[in-house]
Amino acid sequence: MGTVLKERNFCHTARKYLQEYNNSTSIHGLHYLTEERSLTEKIVWSIILLISLSGCVYMISGIARKYQITPVVVNIASEDTPLYEIPFPAITICPEAKFSSNVFNYTDFYFKLSALDKDATENLAELVFIL
Numbered sequence: 090m091g092t093v094l095k096e097r098n099f100c101h102t103a104r105k106y107l108q109e110y111n112n113s114t115s116i117h118g119l120h121y122l123t124e125e126r127s128l129t130e131k132i133v134w135s136i137i138l139l140i141s142l143s144g145c146v147y148m149i150s151g152i153a154r155k156y157q158i159t160p161v162v163v164n165i166a167s168e169d170t171p172l173y174e175i176p177f178p179a180i181t182i183c184p185e186a187k188f189s190s191n192v193f194n195y196t197d198f199y200f201k202l203s204a205l206d207k208d209a210t211e212n213l214a215e216l217v218f219i220l
Contacts, residue, residue: 111123118141121134202213 108123111119114120118134118138122131122138
């Protein structure tokens with residue numbers, strides 16, 4: 090009789106802790122199992138959670154299998170590199186206003202600029218530099 094009472098007490102305590110965990114966790118769907126809901130909702134959420142868990146296990150086992158077949162070895166070489174030798178990443182600044190090709194056609198401008206003689210190009214470069 091004493092062991093039956095201990096088992097019942099253990100099951101009650103475990104259920105209480107599981108219910109408290111499910112109600113306070115951020116894992117989506119677990120709190121639906123222990124809230125006051127209809128049996129149908131609990132069954133649907135149990136099926137959804139089991140399908141999700143099966144999908145996770147399937148994907149993790151596939152990745153583990155792939156790693157065992159072709160393991161990846163990462164070697165980090167500690168080599169001091171001066172900061173000035175590290176290339177700065179490209180930065181693109183996009184204007185908020187959309188560019189209209191009717192107002193300024195860069196291709197036409199480029200061809201007109203390349204058709205100019207060297208003195209005119211230098212004068213234009215000086216003008217741009219002053220601005």
